[in-house]
Amino acid sequence: MIDTPAYKALKAHQLSMRERHLKDMFANDAERFDKFCVEACGITLDYSKNRASDTTMGLLMSLAQQSGLKARVEAMFAGDVVNTTEQRAVLHTALRQQHDTPLLVDNVDVIEQVRQTLAKMKQFCHQVHQAEQACFDGQAFSDIICLGIGGSFLGPKIVYEALKPYHLNKQQLHFVANVDGSHLNSVLSSLDPNRTMVIIASKSFSTQETMRNAQTVKSWLVDAIGEEGAKSHMVALSSNEAAVASFGIDPQLRFPMWDWVGGRYSLWSAIGLPIALAIGFEQFEQLLQGGYDMDQHFLTAPMEQNMPVIMALLGIWDINFWQVSSHCIIPYCHYLRGFPAHIQQLDMESNGKSVTFDGKAIDYYTGPAIWGSEGVNSQHAFFQQIHQSNAIYPVDFILPLSLKNTSETHHDMLVAHCFAQSRALMLGKTTEQAYQELKAQGLDDERCHALAPHKAMAGNKPNNVLLLEDLSPRTLGSLLALYEHKVVAQGFIWQINSFDQWGVELGKQLSGPIHRRITIAEDDGQFDCSTEALIARYLKRKKSSA
Numbered sequence: 152m153i154d155t156p157a158y159k160a161l162k163a164h165q166l167s168m169r170e171r172h173l174k175d176m177f178a179n180d181a182e183r184f185d186k187f188c189v190e191a192c193g194i195t196l197d198y199s200k201n202r203a204s205d206t207t208m209g210l211l212m213s214l215a216q217q218s219g220l221k222a223r224v225e226a227m228f229a230g231d232v233v234n235t236t237e238q239r240a241v242l243h244t245a246l247r248q249q250h251d252t253p254l255l256v257d258n259v260d261v262i263e264q265v266r267q268t269l270a271k272m273k274q275f276c277h278q279v280h281q282a283e284q285a286c287f288d289g290q291a292f293s294d295i296i297c298l299g300i301g302g303s304f305l306g307p308k309i310v311y312e313a314l315k316p317y318h319l320n321k322q323q324l325h326f327v328a329n330v331d332g333s334h335l336n337s338v339l340s341s342l343d344p345n346r347t348m349v350i351i352a353s354k355s356f357s358t359q360e361t362m363r364n365a366q367t368v369k370s371w372l373v374d375a376i377g378e379e380g381a382k383s384h385m386v387a388l389s390s391n392e393a394a395v396a397s398f399g400i401d402p403q404l405r406f407p408m409w410d411w412v413g414g415r416y417s418l419w420s421a422i423g424l425p426i427a428l429a430i431g432f433e434q435f436e437q438l439l440q441g442g443y444d445m446d447q448h449f450l451t452a453p454m455e456q457n458m459p460v461i462m463a464l465l466g467i468w469d470i471n472f473w474q475v476s477s478h479c480i481i482p483y484c485h486y487l488r489g490f491p492a493h494i495q496q497l498d499m500e501s502n503g504k505s506v507t508f509d510g511k512a513i514d515y516y517t518g519p520a521i522w523g524s525e526g527v528n529s530q531h532a533f534f535q536q537i538h539q540s541n542a543i544y545p546v547d548f549i550l551p552l553s554l555k556n557t558s559e560t561h562h563d564m565l566v567a568h569c570f571a572q573s574r575a576l577m578l579g580k581t582t583e584q585a586y587q588e589l590k591a592q593g594l595d596d597e598r599c600h601a602l603a604p605h606k607a608m609a610g611n612k613p614n615n616v617l618l619l620e621d622l623s624p625r626t627l628g629s630l631l632a633l634y635e636h637k638v639v640a641q642g643f644i645w646q647i648n649s650f651d652q653w654g655v656e657l658g659k660q661l662s663g664p665i666h667r668r669i670t671i672a673e674d675d676g677q678f679d680c681s682t683e684a685l686i687a688r689y690l691k692r693k694k695s696s697a
Contacts, residue, residue, distance in 0.1 A: 152471075152646055153515060157213035164210055165472040172611045173200060173577045191458050192444040192629035193620040200577040201465050201545075201613040202473070211464040212454050215644060220460070223643040228450055230256050230411075234650035235508055241650050242409075243416035243635070247442040247628070256411060268407055268421055273432045275406075275424070279348075280321050280431075287380035292348045296338060296368060297326045297425045299352035300360045301655075303388070304328035305496050306418030306631075307352075307425045309489040310438065313627055316486075316555035317430040322348070324425055330360040335367060344375035350386045352422050354408040356394035359659060369399070388421045413650055415497045416635060434624045441628025449636040459636035462615065466641055469545050469613060470516050479537065480523035482549040483569040486622060490549070491523035494634050501638045501649040508646055517645045523547075527568045538575065538608050546614040548573050549630070551622040569616070579610015 152158055177183055177199075187199035187208075203211075215221075227233045230240045240256050246265055253260040278284035282291035297307060308326040325338045349368045353361045372381035378399065387395040390408040406421035418426065419442055427435035449459045469475040478498075480491040502518030524532065526548070537544045550569045554562060585606035589599040619626050642649030664677060668686055678686070 152214070152218055152644055155214060155217040157210055157217050161207075161210045161214065161468070161472055164206060168202060168204070168207065171202070171204075173202060173613075174579070174610060176204070177577070189456050189458050189461060191448045191452065191456075192441065192633075193623075193626040194458065194629055194633065195616075195618040196458050196461065197616040197618070198461060198465060200573060201468070201615070202611065203465065203468060207468065208455075208464075211468060214467070215454055215460060215464060215640075218644040218646070220640060220643050221454075224450065224640070227639070228446075230254050230261070234413075234648060236648055236651045236653075237410075239650070240411040241413065241416075242411040243413065243419055244442075244446045246412065246419035247439040247446065247632075249440060249443045261409065261411065264407070264409070265420075271406060272421060272424055272427055272435075276427050276432045276435075279428060280319065285383075286346055287376050287383050288345065290346065292322050292384075293346040294323045294325060294342050294348070295425065295428060296342070296347060296349045297324055297352065298328075298349060298361050298364050298368065299326075299388075299422070300328040300358060301496060301500075302414030302417050303352035303354075303358075303361070303422050305489075305493045306415070307423060309487075309493040310418060310423070310426045310627065310631075311429050312489050313486045313622060314426075314430050314434070314438075314624055316622075317434050317624060319429065319431050322428065324429055326425075327364055328360070330363050332367070335364055339368070339371055344372050344384075347372070348384050348386065350388065350425055351398075351400075352388040354388075354390050354412075354414065354417075356387065356389040356391040356398070359662070365398070386424070388424060413652075415500055418631070430624065437624040438628040441623075441625035441630075442632040443628075444625070445629040445632035445636065449632075449640075459633055460640055462633070462637040463640035463644065465613075465615070466519070466545075466637070467644060469543070470519055473543060474516075475519060475543050475545060476516070477520040477522060477544055479544050479546045480521065480549065481526045481529055481546055481572075482523075483526040483565055484549070484551050484554065484622060485525060486554075487549060487551075488525040491521065493631075495521040497634060498638050500652050500655065502642050502645065502647065503654065504642075504645075504647040504649075506647070508648060513645075513647070515645075517647050518641070526572070527565065530568065530572065534572065537612065541609075543612060546573075546576065546612075548614060548616045549619070550616065551619040551626075553621045555622070573614050573616050575608070575610075576612035576614050577610055579608040579612075580606065582607040 184197065184199045186205070188195065188197050223233065227241050228244055230242055232238055233241050242254070242256065242261060245254055245261050248262060251262060254262050275284060279292060285291055304326060311324055327335050327338055349372070351361065351365045369381060369385065372384050382399055382401055385400045385404065387400045387405045388408060389395050389405060392402065392405060395405045396402055406424060408421060412420050419439060423435060426438065449457060454460045466478065480494055482488065482490050498518055498521045504517050506512055523529070537546065548569050550566065582603045586599050586603040589602055619630060639649055665682065665686065669690065
């Protein structure tokens, strides 16, 4: 990336942009919104409040072209090996493909595999909802525990929460990821094992945290209804057929996964079975349709009107040219309150890298820290920092224009707050403006001068506004795919592999020896003095509590 002419031109261009303020850009260009706005798939992106000019956008588009973005995107959709470290295709887009055109990976048509799995999911959802797939005693399930971690947990959970108005309320779903027994025990204590299904989501069926929780839930079921009874209450979402059978799950209740689907991109697969059970398979199909809509936009729209590409490039502009280190996501919608956490994993697990495709060290940042919360609550938490600190925190404001289960009065106020925060970050307030406001309140001159600097805000803080036509399954599918493609596009431009996650593995590898040291007193002198001291304190406390 840094060797391209566009990158070098952007470095020089950024110097000329330092003294430019967004409020002046708006004052000097009445058509700024029209030029910096794009619509696709039920979503409007207003990116006019970014520190960017026509020249900026032109140079960023050149950066994408010179980085080979288009060819890499087409290769991904075609099933080429773009996950080079694991020698895998990356085909989460195939999970939501809406036509039957074959797509071969290792001479196997993955679309046919997807179709078969979707048909099995559809049949299973119908059977559960009609109590044809029932508890060991023939009664309908009342609750479903969903065990997973990472993408196997966050993706389904955020969609489940986001689509609450579409819930069939046939069963109540409970999502558990943390190996901290406090969460799982609190869930189990509120449920009846005679009426509870457990869905275990693990592609390898060996994920430490998930399998520890699965063993606990299995024991809970067996104690209540026996081995055979428990067998009819457990479902696996996994590619490891042998491990699923060994665990004691009916092979007919295993839904397959594939190596070409990464966990953080997997909610469109069998990992989405909890979603389908909650909202019905027909609505799950609408979620897939929305993802496909955005796929086609990403694949075919010119870069100048391509929503994921624009968002990706603006992020690169902030990170690599303005040295911004984090990005904030604020959904003005209670149902989307979990969305920042899902995008946090998607983005940071994908692009937190330090070497290129070919293993060469890079000297530029890839990927920001992603954080956020729901509006309006966040305004009374951390927006003070965003408005008045010297640091720059780009923000994505996400607002459904229409919502179920709310009133016009409440929604009007919610919308006003969202638009006001976006405008305030752009506009700011000068010391002189603050002084005049205080003067108008009747304060004496000395007090006005003393207070004005504390009430001033620099403004010129970049932000996007994403308007959703509604929060239907289809629009949500498009929103989720939008962020997936933004992250992928950034990775391709940065020349990194967005599809592996070796950093996740190290802590897991090191936990094994420490766990053995704690549980069976195995000690081969391999630990540093800090780790040994921490273990000793834990064992001392454990012994005193026994």
